[in-house]
Amino acid sequence: MESNYIAISYGQLALSALLIVVNLALSVALRLGLAQSLLIAALRMVLQLLLIGFVLEWLFTQDNALVVVAIALVMTAIAGVSAVNRTRRRFAGIYWHSLLSVLTASALVTGFATVGIIRVQPWYDPQYLIPLLGMVLGNTLNGISLGLDRFMEGLVAQRDQVETLLALGATRWEAAHQTVREAIRVGMIPTINSMMVMGLVSLPGMMTGQILAGANPIDAVRYQIVIVLMIAAGAALGIFGVVLLAYRRLLSPDHQLRLDYLVKQ
Amino acid sequence: MEPNQCLLSVENLGRQLAERWLWRGVSLELNAGDCLGLVAPSGAGKTLxxxxxxxLDPIQQGKIRFEGKPPAAWGLPAYRCRVMYVPQRATAFEGTVEDNLKRAFALGIHSQRRFDPAVIHTWLEQLGRSPEFLHLQGARLSGGEAQILALLRALQLHPQVLLLDEPTASLDAATTAQVEALLHHWLQQSNRACMLTSHDAEQVRRVTHWQLNLGDFI
Structure with missing residues (x-):
């Protein structure tokens, strides 16, 4: 296939390293003490992306559903674990809750989009499945982190209110559903915000990429719309799942608030 | 109904913090009409x-029965309506005192009951408060006012056993006497009992019929 975009050579890539000099100069001049972290972060970014470039190149030649699904599962597992790593508190089983929520949400949403909407043949074609899954995972992960963190912090902050309600005869749901709702709402805020200004403030990365690669902008926009809706659905399902699982854990069937399960990081 | 019917019976209850037993082997029977004073030095686990x-915390050891049935058989919400705990630090929800009192009736377990302003007014009068008290903002109540709110919020739900944790700790002497009188009057009605803690030994002697020293169960 002849490409109608300018490929970037390694020499040109090296030239882009000049851009990081801007950050370094600023850090040194203002003594921000960020030079070292900046260098490490930039280096990590370059290595991780080059690595994933090779992996994807190899992956796209694969015609084996098992290999693709295995890679997808690894990506999902990393997302599930990372989501928990950003929370300030933990409880036993929190990683399983996150994994289960990420897996269910991303499988449902990505499955529906590839098989039902885009109708990829075969269904596991890695060129479609992997990038789409990646987009959904990245956003679901953020939502889960925020929602989970907010739920646990909310329970700690409103402990007296929740227990006062329980003591008055409230069921665990009556005592905690406001905290549940608030956590889901907070988890969804970034997704809703970004949808609100999409195209006005931000040109989404995927769409920019497609346009650079020579796609018709209208085609790129259509893809982008599908993806944003996938992201919104994935985040909503993931947050809903993880907050409800955490609710079932931290509010016992005996209608007790079990903050003793929480361990601060 | 027999006059001395046992409402709440506790058998061999124990509580562990980390590896240490705070108290264990606590057994007691609370009969209708009883007012039990729970005494112990601070930190001995009265609140626990x-x-x-x-x-509200899981039972680590021992058995609890209310009218012969364990709490699980009542269902926890139903059990907590009958045996009601009023914590020392009173919590007010958003809104006025009246909103706070009505909040309890929004719970499924109390859906058969209605907020009764007449009863509340009577109690407020006995506590030397004007009906204006109902319109104060819950968030701006003083410690003592919040305790009054918490007490009324519990009383209006007609519990059979009241567990009061330092119910008058933030109240002045006059209001304390009024709360004591209100409790005394409340206990006169059939099939009710009360347990309270207080840092004021004089009050415990004055109000309660018998005492349980948690320090005896270490």
Missing amino acids: LMRNLVM
């Missing part, structure tokens, strides 16, 4: 015993 009695 009360929280255990309404199962």
Whole structure:
């Protein structure tokens, strides 16, 4: 296939390293003490992306559903674990809750989009499945982190209110559903915000990429719309799942608030 | 109904913090008409015993029965309506005192009951408060006012056993006497009992019929 975009050579890539000099100069001049972290972060970014470039190149030649699904599962597992790593508190089983929520949400949403909407043949074609899954995972992960963190912090902050309600005869749901709702709402805020200004403030990365690669902008926009809706659905399902699982854990069937399960990081 | 019917019975209750037993082997029977004073030095776990009695914390050892049935058989919300715990630090929800009182009736377990302003007015009068008290903002109540709110919020739900944790700790002497009179009057009605803690030994002697020293169960 002849490409109608300018490929970037390694020499040109090296030239882009000049851009990081801007950050370094600023850090040194203002003594921000960020030079070292900046260098490490930039280096990590370059290595991780080059690595994933090779992996994807190899992956796209694969015609084996098992290999693709295995890679997808690894990506999902990393997302599930990372989501928990950003929370300030933990409880036993929190990683399983996150994994289960990420897996269910991303499988449902990505499955529906590839098989039902885009109708990829075969269904596991890695060129479609992997990038789409990646987009959904990245956003679901953020939502889960925020929602989970907010739920646990909310329970700690409103402990007296929740227990006062329980003591008055409230069921665990009556005592905690406001905290549940608030956590889901907070988890969804970034997704809703970004949808609100999409195209006005931000040109989404995927769409920019497609346009650079020579796609018709209208085609790129259509893809982008599908993806944003996938992201919104994935985040909503993931947050809903993880907050409800955490609710079932931290509010016992005996209608007790079990903050003793929480361990601060 | 027999006059001395046992309402709440506790058998061999124990509470562990980390590896240490705070108290264990606590057994008691609370009969209708009883007012029990729970005494012990601070930090001995009086509050934890009360929280255990309404199962806000899981039971580590021992058995609780209310009218012969364990809490699980009542269902926890139904059990906590009958055995009601009023914590020392009173919590007010958003809104006025009246909103706070009505909040309890929004719970499914109380859906058969209605907020009764007449009863509340009577109690407020007995506590030397004007009906204006109902319109104060819950968030701006003083410690003592919040305790009054918490007490009324519990009383209006007609519990049979009241567990009061330092119910008058933030009240002045006059209001304390009025709360004591209100409780005394409340206990006169059939099939009711009360357990309270107080840092004021004089009050415990004055109000309660018998005492349980948690220090005896270490």
